[in-house]
Amino acid sequence: MSALLTALITGVVFSLGLCVSEMINPARVIGFLDVLGRWDSTLLWVMVAATAVTGIGFPLVTRRNKPVLAASFVLPENSEIDARLIVGSVIFGVGWGLAGLCPGPAIAALASVSPSVLLFVVAMGAGQWLASMLER
Amino acid sequence: MEVNLIGGLIGGAMIGVASVLMLLLIGRIAGVSGIFGGALFFRAVEDVPWRVAFIVGLILGAVLYRQLWAPLVIEMQVQGPMLVIAGLLVGFGTRLGSGCTSGHGVCGIARRSKRSFTATLIFIAVAMATVFIVRHVVS
Numbered sequence: 001m002s003a004l005l006t007a008l009i010t011g012v013v014f015s016l017g018l019c020v021s022e023m024i025n026p027a028r029v030i031g032f033l034d035v036l037g038r039w040d041s042t043l044l045w046v047m048v049a050a051t052a053v054t055g056i057g058f059p060l061v062t063r064r065n066k067p068v069l070a071a072s073f074v075l076p077e078n079s080e081i082d083a084r085l086i087v088g089s090v091i092f093g094v095g096w097g098l099a100g101l102c103p104g105p106a107i108a109a110l111a112s113v114s115p116s117v118l119l120f121v122v123a124m125g126a127g128q129w130l131a132s133m134l135e136r
Numbered sequence: 137m138e139v140n141l142i143g144g145l146i147g148g149a150m151i152g153v154a155s156v157l158m159l160l161l162i163g164r165i166a167g168v169s170g171i172f173g174g175a176l177f178f179r180a181v182e183d184v185p186w187r188v189a190f191i192v193g194l195i196l197g198a199v200l201y202r203q204l205w206a207p208l209v210i211e212m213q214v215q216g217p218m219l220v221i222a223g224l225l226v227g228f229g230t231r232l233g234s235g236c237t238s239g240h241g242v243c244g245i246a247r248r249s250k251r252s253f254t255a256t257l258i259f260i261a262v263a264m265a266t267v268f269i270v271r272h273v274v275s
Binding site for chain 2: 069
């Protein structure tokens with residue numbers, strides 16, 4: 001139960017961060033990606049602050065033998081830079097550049113009850129499903 | 137738009153705090169594409185509830201922000217078929233590449249993962265190139 005509550009609360013804090021930084025607004029994201037237009041550096045400051053906190057916090061946390069509410073840490077073990085990583089990141093980059101939405105902001109933006117946001121999230125789920133077919 | 141330096145730094149720090157809390161308390165990486173995909177296409181049923189709780193939290197956070205603070209400004213950049221194509225590409229690409237802006241960007245870089253660093257550089261560069269083509273070449 002406490003693990004579920006933790007996941008819920010971290011989701012809320014994460015989402016409030018997306019709202020406060022306006023990353024929930026695709027126009028802000030496109031403003032950052034449009035380097036040759038009127039460049040908007042907001043996303044850069046979001047990344048700087050977020051990675052400063054995780055960069056300090058993660059090493060402190062992983063000194064522990066295990067997390068507070070679970071049996072063990074679940075961390076990615078693959079360290080190889082392979083074709084899937086590169087091709088996947090290229091494809092994600094094209095979609096992100098087209099819409100200005102990545103998974104976190106898209107899901108948080110469902111709060112607006114906008115049919116276009118819902119359409120995007122459904123398409124995102126379908127895209128994940130298609131890629132998961134390749135994993136078999 | 138004017139740069140939102142203060143909002144960016146405070147919001148970014150909140151995203152960082154949420155990611156550290158998730159790792160500290162339940163030992164997981166706060167990568168939204170992975171959590172979302174894992175909730176939809178899970179390998180083990182017991183892995184689903186915390187993912188769903190996190191996703192509900194993402195939506196609830198934006199609802200709280202709107203009710204208690206300010207309206208949500210969400211200016212969609214594309215509509216119709218192009219929006220669907222973009223969603224498919226984001227879903228397909230993040231699954232194939234094992235992560236998005238949060239998992240590779242915020243968490244992976246903090247873990248000094250070469251994979252995440254590479255992925256982040258690639259998707260930012262490609263997204264910038266895509267915007268360049270859409271805004272300055274095609275139109």
